Amino acid sequence: MQYLALIYSAPENEPKYGTPEFGAMMTGYNAFTAMLKETGAFVSGDGLKPVTTATSVRVKDGKVETMDGPFAETKEHLGGYYLMEVPDLDTAIKYAAQIPTAGYGMVELRPVMVW
Amino acid sequence: MNAPDLTLNGLLDRTLRADRGRIIAALISRVGDFQLAEDALQDASASALVHWGRSGAPSRPEAWLIRVAFRKAIDRLRRIARDARQTAAMAVLARDEADEEADIMDDRLRLIFTCCHPALEPKSRVALTLRTIAGLTTAEIARAFLDAEPTMAQRLTRAKTKLREAGIPFVIPGPEDWPDRLQSVLAVVYLIFNAGYTAGPAEPRDLCDEAIFLARLIARLSPPGLCNLAEVEGCLALMLLTHARRAARVEDGVTVPLGQQDRSLWDSAALAEGLALIDAAMARRSPGPYQIKAAIAACHAAAQPDWPQIAALYEGLARFEPTPVVHLNRAVALAETGALQPALDLLDRLGPALAAYQPYHAARAEYLARAESFGPARAAFGRAIALAASSADAAYLAKRRAALPH
Numbered sequence: 001m002q003y004l005a006l007i008y009s010a011p012e013n014e015p016k017y018g019t020p021e022f023g024a025m026m027t028g029y030n031a032f033t034a035m036l037k038e039t040g041a042f043v044s045g046d047g048l049k050p051v052t053t054a055t056s057v058r059v060k061d062g063k064v065e066t067m068d069g070p071f072a073e074t075k076e077h078l079g080g081y082y083l084m085e086v087p088d089l090d091t092a093i094k095y096a097a098q099i100p101t102a103g104y105g106m107v108e109l110r111p112v113m114v115w
Numbered sequence: 116m117n118a119p120d121l122t123l124n125g126l127l128d129r130t131l132r133a134d135r136g137r138i139i140a141a142l143i144s145r146v147g148d149f150q151l152a153e154d155a156l157q158d159a160s161a162s163a164l165v166h167w168g169r170s171g172a173p174s175r176p177e178a179w180l181i182r183v184a185f186r187k188a189i190d191r192l193r194r195i196a197r198d199a200r201q202t203a204a205m206a207v208l209a210r211d212e213a214d215e216e217a218d219i220m221d222d223r224l225r226l227i228f229t230c231c232h233p234a235l236e237p238k239s240r241v242a243l244t245l246r247t248i249a250g251l252t253t254a255e256i257a258r259a260f261l262d263a264e265p266t267m268a269q270r271l272t273r274a275k276t277k278l279r280e281a282g283i284p285f286v287i288p289g290p291e292d293w294p295d296r297l298q299s300v301l302a303v304v305y306l307i308f309n310a311g312y313t314a315g316p317a318e319p320r321d322l323c324d325e326a327i328f329l330a331r332l333i334a335r336l337s338p339p340g341l342c343n344l345a346e347v348e349g350c351l352a353l354m355l356l357t358h359a360r361r362a363a364r365v366e367d368g369v370t371v372p373l374g375q376q377d378r379s380l381w382d383s384a385a386l387a388e389g390l391a392l393i394d395a396a397m398a399r400r401s402p403g404p405y406q407i408k409a410a411i412a413a414c415h416a417a418a419q420p421d422w423p424q425i426a427a428l429y430e431g432l433a434r435f436e437p438t439p440v441v442h443l444n445r446a447v448a449l450a451e452t453g454a455l456q457p458a459l460d461l462l463d464r465l466g467p468a469l470a471a472y473q474p475y476h477a478a479r480a481e482y483l484a485r486a487e488s489f490g491p492a493r494a495a496f497g498r499a500i501a502l503a504a505s506s507a508d509a510a511y512l513a514k515r516r517a518a519l520p521h
Binding site for chain 2: 001003087088089090092093109111
């Protein structure tokens with residue numbers, strides 16, 4: 001099964017660029033991605049630029065409406081994702097728990113729909 | 116007692132009541148889907164009445180039901196098969212069906228772990244376990260948790276859909292996950308027990324009995340050499356020791372405190388079994404919260420409770436569960452050893468955390484009275500009465516308050 005791991009965190013909890021914590025986080029992400037690739041669970045994965053760069057789009061009465069900012073005003077923002085191919089939810093949880101952001105933010109696991 | 120119903124209907128009812136958990140577990144393990152298994156069992160039950168009527172009852176009705184339900188599940192899958200996964204499931208089913216004489220494995224332990232999966236809401240874990248393993252009806256579960264039946268039915272459907280769609284595996288977790296997952300299972304069992312304890316024995320299906328049944332099942336089916344078997348035994352012992360006192364707990368609608376209960380009303384067989392289980396668990400040298408709670412219950416069952424021992428056990432328990440309620444119990448044990456002032460000091464420190472907790476005010480009232488602070492004791496009884504969950508508790512507390520000297 002494929003699971004999308006959506007990685008959320010509140011900006012104030014994230015390690016600041018240039019600090020040792022930031023370095024540890026980056027090392028953690030590199031190691032995690034390498035491990036996923038090694039086990040064959042990695043399908044894709046990326047980090048996202050901050051929500052200050054987000055644009056929300058919808059179409060209303062045939063007209064495109066854009067909005068500056070994310071769709072939902074929440075404290076925790078979507079900051080990245082992994083798409084994983086694993087046998088079941090238990091394996092997905094095991095991997096999600098190793099995503100560095102899970103230590104100060106939250107990872108939401110969503111099974112990918114099969115058509 | 117009614118005479119046993121000798122009709123085919125009666126045989127089917129008895130089989131389903133006694134073996135539903137086993138049958139469903141065997142079906143789910145093959146078809147991998149709760150709803151499909153339940154639907155297939157229903158189909159098989161309907162056809163049982165027709166076939167048994169025509170050719171006589173089978174020698175092993177439960178094996179017959181499992182076999183026929185397999186076929187019904189294949190039929191259902193054929194009708195809905197759309198993707199590769201379902202086609203693969205069908206192939207597995209067809210293979211198993213050919214293997215008719217194979218012994219039916221007891222898959223209930225796997226089923227319990229699946230029903231108590233931490234990806235489900237705690238209340239859904241309880242409901243699903245009661246429905247699937249214990250075989251309670253949706254209506255019975257709804258009544259036990261004071262929910263409307265449609266609400267409970269919805270909850271069960273949501274949980275079964277999540278199990279299927281989220282890819283929750285139907286497995287006993289591996290050794291590294293076993294301790295956490297077993298905690299989740301035992302928490303569900305103990306929640307069921309507590310729901311039964313609070314409701315009292317009035318309900319037709321006593322949830323305390325169901326919880327004890329589940330704990331026995333887990334203890335019996337758990338693989339040997341398991342490091343946490345001690346906690347399973349501890350949980351079972353705790354429930355047996357508590358349940359043994361049920362006939363003495365309430366008299367004329369008033370709660371009777373442990374020390375004043377009529378011991379001749381206690382169930383001596385359950386007590387003996389509980390005590391033996393604690394010994395067996397302790398011998399495994401893998402301490403845990405359920406074993407400590409069971410040991411405390413055993414101390415209370417003794418003719419003279421050993422309060423210094425109980426206080427020490429609560430101190431040990433606080434290392435596993437550092438909650439205000441555990442500290443409250445430690446304060447009570449301390450007070451009973453005669454250390455009244457240290458106990459009252461500890462109670463004062465717990466005040467903010469337990470302001471809305473009835474037993475806190477009841478205990479504080481008792482020990483204030485013992486320390487002859489009758490005014491504050493009266494006020495504390497008042498708060499405890501206002502917070503009492505049952506009229507039996509309120510009646511007991513009012514009696515105590517009226518006995519205070521003026």
